[in-house]
Amino acid sequence: MDSEVIKARLLEAFPGSEVILADLTGTRDHWSCRIVAEAFDGLSPIQRHQKVYAALGDWILGDSAPIHALQLATYTPQETA
Amino acid sequence: MSRNVQEELKQVIDANAVLLFMKGNRDMPQCGFSARVIEILNSCDVEYSTVDILRDPEVRQGIKVFSNWPTLPQLYVSGEFVGGCDIVTDLHLSGQLETMLSAQ
Numbered sequence: 001m002d003s004e005v006i007k008a009r010l011l012e013a014f015p016g017s018e019v020i021l022a023d024l025t026g027t028r029d030h031w032s033c034r035i036v037a038e039a040f041d042g043l044s045p046i047q048r049h050q051k052v053y054a055a056l057g058d059w060i061l062g063d064s065a066p067i068h069a070l071q072l073a074t075y076t077p078q079e080t081a
Numbered sequence: 082m083s084r085n086v087q088e089e090l091k092q093v094i095d096a097n098a099v100l101l102f103m104k105g106n107r108d109m110p111q112c113g114f115s116a117r118v119i120e121i122l123n124s125c126d127v128e129y130s131t132v133d134i135l136r137d138p139e140v141r142q143g144i145k146v147f148s149n150w151p152t153l154p155q156l157y158v159s160g161e162f163v164g165g166c167d168i169v170t171d172l173h174l175s176g177q178l179e180t181m182l183s184a185q
Contacts, residue, residue, distance in 0.1 A: 045168045046150075053151050060151045062142075069114065069152065072167050 001028055001059065001066040013055030014039050024071065032071040041076045048074040086143035094157050098185045099129035102144050103154040106133050114166035115154045121173045127182045158182065 003021040010019045010033075017037035024030040033052070040048045049072050053060055060067045094100055099122070105111030107119050122129050134141040134153055145151050148162045156163040158181050163169060172178035 045171065046162065046164050049164070049168065050149060056151075061145065065151075069112075 003028075003031070006031065006033075006056070006059070006067070009059075010035060010052070010055060013051075024069070029067060030069040031067060032073075034073045034075075036075045036077055036080055038077060040074050041078070045074070048072075084139065086139045087147055090140070090143055090147045093132065094160055097130040097157075098159055099127055099182065100157045101129060101131045101154055102134055102140075102157075103131055104133070104135050107131055111135060112153070114152075118154045118156060118166055118169050121169060121178070125173075125179055125182050127185060159185070 003023065007019050007021055011017060014035060014037040017035055017039070020034045022032040024032050035052065039051065043051070052070075052072060052074065056067065056070075059065055060070060101115075101118060101122065103110060103112075103115035103118065105115060107123075110116035110119050119131075132140065132144075134144060141153075144153070144155060148155055150162070150165065152165055154169075155165055156169050163172070163178075163181070169178065172181070
């Protein structure tokens, strides 16, 4: 799965956010992702990750999903200021 | 009789104060993320149990539904879902994990 495709879906789910993806293994299925989004304000780490997983839906659910692993770092703009 | 995996999961989580759902076991983790959480738990001087989800496809899918979390490993402490590798690592680095575990 192409990083631009993943990024586009995340930007759709988190408008105005900053999304940086890195391919951890060179196989396009193990990703590291940093997202800075207003939508994370007031949410616990678990809730933030669940929001990202919900946005990716079938892409990450199940053994045949195109994303096998996703390392996540989630911040609000205030946390990175 | 059909199997109720969600009920099985609830029981094993309730029965183990610190429980890690992982790929492989503590001696031979089958994935780098599971290995990292094992390393962290070992450094915390705490008793913990593990479930090898590779041995049971129904548990492997069932725990994702149970936790509303699509990836493994998954750590439970006192019946509460704590998170996956990234969150456990962050909690460890900030010292919060040790606080949670020492309450056990």
